Amino acid sequence: MSQTTERRVRQAAIELFATRGFHGTGIRDLAEAAGLSSATLYHYMGTKEDLLVSIMRGSLERLITAAQRVTSDASDPLDRISRLVALHVFTHASQQLETRVVDGEIRALSDARRPEIISLRDAYEALWQSAIDDGCTRGQLRPSSRRVARLALLEMCSGISRWYSPDGPFTLDDLARRYVEMALGLLGAADPLPELKLEPVQEVVAVVWGD
Amino acid sequence: MSQTTERRVRQAAIELFATRGFHGTGIRDLAEAAGLSSATLYHYMGTKEDLLVSIMRGSLERLITAAQRVTSDASDPLDRISRLVALHVFTHASQQLETRVVDGEIRALSDARRPEIISLRDAYEALWQSAIDDGCTRGQLRPSSRRVARLALLEMCSGISRWYSPDGPFTLDDLARRYVEMALGLLGAADPLPELKLEPVQEVVAVVWGD
Amino acid sequence: MSQTTERRVRQAAIELFATRGFHGTGIRDLAEAAGLSSATLYHYMGTKEDLLVSIMRGSLERLITAAQRVTSDASDPLDRISRLVALHVFTHASQQLETRVVDGEIRALSDARRPEIISLRDAYEALWQSAIDDGCTRGQLRPSSRRVARLALLEMCSGISRWYSPDGPFTLDDLARRYVEMALGLLGAADPLPELKLEPVQEVVAVVWGD
Amino acid sequence: MSQTTERRVRQAAIELFATRGFHGTGIRDLAEAAGLSSATLYHYMGTKEDLLVSIMRGSLERLITAAQRVTSDASDPLDRISRLVALHVFTHASQQLETRVVDGEIRALSDARRPEIISLRDAYEALWQSAIDDGCTRGQLRPSSRRVARLALLEMCSGISRWYSPDGPFTLDDLARRYVEMALGLLGAADPLPELKLEPVQEVVAVVWGD
DNA sequence: CATGAATGAGCCTTCATTCAT
DNA sequence: GATGAATGAAGGCTCATTCAT
Numbered sequence: 014m015s016q017t018t019e020r021r022v023r024q025a026a027i028e029l030f031a032t033r034g035f036h037g038t039g040i041r042d043l044a045e046a047a048g049l050s051s052a053t054l055y056h057y058m059g060t061k062e063d064l065l066v067s068i069m070r071g072s073l074e075r076l077i078t079a080a081q082r083v084t085s086d087a088s089d090p091l092d093r094i095s096r097l098v099a100l101h102v103f104t105h106a107s108q109q110l111e112t113r114v115v116d117g118e119i120r121a122l123s124d125a126r127r128p129e130i131i132s133l134r135d136a137y138e139a140l141w142q143s144a145i146d147d148g149c150t151r152g153q154l155r156p157s158s159r160r161v162a163r164l165a166l167l168e169m170c171s172g173i174s175r176w177y178s179p180d181g182p183f184t185l186d187d188l189a190r191r192y193v194e195m196a197l198g199l200l201g202a203a204d205p206l207p208e209l210k211l212e213p214v215q216e217v218v219a220v221v222w223g224d
Numbered sequence: 225m226s227q228t229t230e231r232r233v234r235q236a237a238i239e240l241f242a243t244r245g246f247h248g249t250g251i252r253d254l255a256e257a258a259g260l261s262s263a264t265l266y267h268y269m270g271t272k273e274d275l276l277v278s279i280m281r282g283s284l285e286r287l288i289t290a291a292q293r294v295t296s297d298a299s300d301p302l303d304r305i306s307r308l309v310a311l312h313v314f315t316h317a318s319q320q321l322e323t324r325v326v327d328g329e330i331r332a333l334s335d336a337r338r339p340e341i342i343s344l345r346d347a348y349e350a351l352w353q354s355a356i357d358d359g360c361t362r363g364q365l366r367p368s369s370r371r372v373a374r375l376a377l378l379e380m381c382s383g384i385s386r387w388y389s390p391d392g393p394f395t396l397d398d399l400a401r402r403y404v405e406m407a408l409g410l411l412g413a414a415d416p417l418p419e420l421k422l423e424p425v426q427e428v429v430a431v432v433w434g435d
Numbered sequence: 436m437s438q439t440t441e442r443r444v445r446q447a448a449i450e451l452f453a454t455r456g457f458h459g460t461g462i463r464d465l466a467e468a469a470g471l472s473s474a475t476l477y478h479y480m481g482t483k484e485d486l487l488v489s490i491m492r493g494s495l496e497r498l499i500t501a502a503q504r505v506t507s508d509a510s511d512p513l514d515r516i517s518r519l520v521a522l523h524v525f526t527h528a529s530q531q532l533e534t535r536v537v538d539g540e541i542r543a544l545s546d547a548r549r550p551e552i553i554s555l556r557d558a559y560e561a562l563w564q565s566a567i568d569d570g571c572t573r574g575q576l577r578p579s580s581r582r583v584a585r586l587a588l589l590e591m592c593s594g595i596s597r598w599y600s601p602d603g604p605f606t607l608d609d610l611a612r613r614y615v616e617m618a619l620g621l622l623g624a625a626d627p628l629p630e631l632k633l634e635p636v637q638e639v640v641a642v643v644w645g646d
Numbered sequence: 647m648s649q650t651t652e653r654r655v656r657q658a659a660i661e662l663f664a665t666r667g668f669h670g671t672g673i674r675d676l677a678e679a680a681g682l683s684s685a686t687l688y689h690y691m692g693t694k695e696d697l698l699v700s701i702m703r704g705s706l707e708r709l710i711t712a713a714q715r716v717t718s719d720a721s722d723p724l725d726r727i728s729r730l731v732a733l734h735v736f737t738h739a740s741q742q743l744e745t746r747v748v749d750g751e752i753r754a755l756s757d758a759r760r761p762e763i764i765s766l767r768d769a770y771e772a773l774w775q776s777a778i779d780d781g782c783t784r785g786q787l788r789p790s791s792r793r794v795a796r797l798a799l800l801e802m803c804s805g806i807s808r809w810y811s812p813d814g815p816f817t818l819d820d821l822a823r824r825y826v827e828m829a830l831g832l833l834g835a836a837d838p839l840p841e842l843k844l845e846p847v848q849e850v851v852a853v854v855w856g857d
Numbered sequence: 858c859a860t861g862a863a864t865g866a867g868c869c870t871t872c873a874t875t876c877a878t
Numbered sequence: 879g880a881t882g883a884a885t886g887a888a889g890g891c892t893c894a895t896t897c898a899t
Binding site: 053056 | 861862863864865866
C-alpha cells in the first residue's frame with residue numbers, strides 16, 4: 014500500500030472536509046482531489062466515515078501526547094496554561110485544516126463512532142481544566158467560573174483555525190505570545206505575565222508533528 | 225400562506241441545520257420535522273438554500289439592529305464593548321440554534337449567495353472593531369493587536385452557542401457579566417471593571433426579538 | 436399510490452426474479468420492465484429485498500389459505516393428499532413465475548428476513564406431512580419413509596413451475612390428474628385411485644387467486 | 647500450475663455458487679474462500695463464467711459417462727430405470743453442491759455458453775426418456791404421459807441435492823432403494839419391485855468419481 | 858506464482874425539485 | 879393549500895477484470 018498515495022488521500026480529505034464539511038464532500042470530489050478514481054480510493058480507506066475517524070483520532074492523539082509532554086515538566090499552573098495555549102495556537106494555526114475537521118465535524122459521526130472521539134477530546138480538555146483549577150487553588154487565577162473559563166478559553170484559542178492565514182502579519186511565535194497574554198487576562202491572572210519561553214513547546218511540536 | 229406553518233418550517237430548519245448541518249439535512253427530514261410532505265414544503269420556501277439564506281439574513285439583521293441600538297447611547301468605548309458582549313451572549317445563548325447556523329454554515333452557501341451574508345457579518349463585526357479601536361485610542365485597552373483581539377473576542381463569545389444549555393447553573397445575566405469580565409481581561413483593560421448595567425441591553429433584546 | 440402501477444412493479448419483479456434470479460436482477464432492469472425511472476420505483480416499494488419478501492409472503496399466504504380450505508372438508512387422507520397435489524399443480528403451473536421465486540430465492544434473503552418466510556413455508560409443508568402421516572396411520576399409504584416421501588413428493592410437484600408451458604399439450608386439469616396419479620403411486624397407495632373431483636379445488640383457487 | 651490450488655478454487659466456487667448462487671457470489675468471496683488474492687485467482691481460471699461452465703461441464707460429463715456405463719449391460723427397462731435412479735440419488739446426495747449448481751445456475755449462463763450445457767443436460771435426460779419409453783412399450787410401465795413422467799421423476803430425484811444431509815438417518819444405499827421404489831410407483835410399474843442390486847451402480851460411481 | 862494497485866462500469870438508494878391534480 | 883407521482887442527478891460503495899512488478 015503505497016504510503017504516499019495514502020497520504021495524498023488523507024490530505025485531500027482533510028482539505029475537503031475542512032472547507033466543505035464531511036457531508037458536503039463527495040467520494041468523487043475526494044478521488045479527484047487525490048488524483049485517483051473513486052474505486053481506487055477504497056484501496057486506501059474503509060468507508061468515508063472511517064477516513065474521518067482516522068483523521069480525528071490521529072489529530073487528537075498527537076495533541077494529547079504533545080499536551081502531556083509540554084506540561085509534564087511545568088509545575089507552575091500559569092506556566093502550564095501558557096504552554097497549553099501556545100501549543101494549541103501552534104497546532105491550530107499550522108494544522109489549521111485538520112483541527113477544523115476535528116472541532117467541526119464531530120456531529121457528522123455516527124452514534125457508533127462518536128464516543129471514541131468524544132472521549133479523546135474530553136481527555137485533552139481535562140488537561141486544561143486541571144491547569145485552570147490548580148491556578149485557582151493557588152490564587153494565581155480569579156476567573157468568575159472555572160468551567161466557563163475553560164470553555165471560553167478553548168473557544169477563543171480554537172477559533173484561530175477558522176481565520177488564521179500564513180500570509181498574515183504575525184509569526185506563529187507572535188501569535189502564541191499574544192494569545193497567552195489574552196488568555197491570562199481572560200482568566201484574571203493576578204500577577205503580570207512572567208517571561209514566556211516558547212522553546213519547550215516548539216521542541217515538543219517538532220517531535221510530535223515532525224516526520 | 226399560514227404564518228404558523230411557515231414558522232414551523234423555519235423552526236424545523238433551524239433545529240436541523242444547527243444539529244446536522246445544511247448538507248446533513250435532507251428535504252425529507254425537514255418536511256417530517258415540520259409535519260408536512262416534502263412537496264408542501266415548497267409552498268413555504270424557495271429552495272433549500274433560500275431557506276438557509278433567509279434564516280441567516282434574519283438573524284444577522286436583528287443582531288445588527290440590536291447592536292446599533294445598544295451602542296448608540298453609549299459614548300464610552302468600554303461601555304460599548306461591554307454592551308456588545310452582553311448582547312452577543314444573550315443572543316448566542318437564547319437563540320443558540322439560529323446563531324450556530326449563522327456562524328457555522330456560511331461555507332454551505334453558493335458563491336452567488338455568500339457575499340450578501342458575509343457583508344452582513346462584516347457589518348456586525350465592524351461595530352466591535354470600532355469599539356475596540358476607540359478603546360485603544362483612548363488608552364483604556366491595551367491589546368497586543370487590535371484585529372487579533374477582535375477575532376479572539378468574537379470566537380470566545382460565539383462559542384457560547386456551541387455549549388450553552390438552559391439547564392446549566394448560570395442565568396443569562398450571570399453569564400453575560402462573566403463574559404464581560406473575561407472580555408475586558410482579554411483586551412487588557414487598564415481600569416477595573418466599572419459597574420455593568422444590563423437593563424439597556426435587555427430592553428433592546430426584548431424589542432428586537434420579542435414578538 | 437396508483438394501484439395499477441404498484442402491480443406493474445410487482446409483476447415486473449416476479450418475472451425478472453423468476454428468470455434471472457434476485458441477484459441477477461438490477462434495479463434498473465426492474466424499473467425498465469415496469470416502465471418507470473429507477474427513482475420512481477421507490478415510491479412503490481421499500482428496498483429490493485422488501486419487494487422480494489412481499490412477493491414471497493403474499494404467495495405463501497395465499498397458498499396456505501387455499502390449502503387449509505381445500506382440506507378442511509376432506510376427512511379421507513387420500514382425498515386430502517389428492518387435493519393438495521391438485522392445488523399445488525394448479526398454482527405452480529398458473530402462477531409459475533411467482534412460485535419459482537418463492538421456491539428458488541429463499542437463499543437470497545438476508546438473515547433478518549429469512550425466518551419469516553421459512554416459517555410460512557414450513558407451515559405449508561406441515562399440511563402435507565400431516566396428510567401423509569394420516570394416510571400411513573390408516574394403512575392407506577406405504578411409503579418407505581414418511582419424511583422422505585414428503586420431500587420427494589413436494590419436489591416432484593414443485594418442479595412443474597420449472598418446465599410448465601401453457602402452450603403444452605395438457606390442460607391444467609389433465610396435469611393435475613396425472614400428478615395425483617403419480618403422487619399416489621409414489622406414496623405406495625394400497626388401493627387404486629378413487630375418482631378424483633377437481634371442482635372443490637378449482638373453487639378455492641378461483642376464490643383465493645381471483646380478483 | 648499447482649493442481650491442489652486449482653482444486654481449492656474449484657471447490658470454493660462449487661460451495662459458494664451452490665449456497666449463494668452465481669450472481670450472489672463475488673470474486674472476492676471466491677478468493678477469500680480459496681485463500682488467495684482476487685488477482686491470483688485469475689491464474690487458475692478464466693472469467694467467473696468460465697469457472698461456472700467448467701464446473702457444469704465436468705459434472706454433466708461424469709454423469710453421462712456413468713449413466714451410459716450403468717445402463718449398458720442392462721437390457722431390462724425396469725432395471726435401467728432403477729439403476730439410473732440409484733445413480734442419480736448417489737450423485738445428487740454425495741455431490742450435493744456440485745449438482746445444485748448444475749441444476750440451478752443454468753440461467754446465469756450467457757447466451758453464448760448456455761447451449762453447450764443445455765445439450766449435455768439433454769443428452770443425460772434422453773437416457774432416462776429412452777428407458778421410460780422402452781418400459782412403456784414393453785408394457786412394464788403405465789405412466790399417464792411419458793414426457794411428464796420423465797420430468798416429474800427427474801425433479802423428484804434431483805430434489806435430493808436440495809435437502810440431503812449426511813447427518814440424516816439414511817445411508818445412501820437406503821435412500822437409493824427408497825427412491826427406486828417411489829420411482830417405480832410414480833411410473834405405474836405393473837409388477838412388484840424386483841430385487842435391486844446396487845453393486846453395479848456403486849462400482850461405476852467409484853470409477854467415475856474416484857480419484 | 859503471487860499480488861498490490863488500478864479502473865470503468867455498475868450496484869442500490871437518496872437527493873432536491875417539479876407539477877398535475 | 880396540499881400532496882402523490884415523477885425524475886435526472888448524485889450519493890457511497892462494490893463489481894469483475896487487468897497489469898506491472
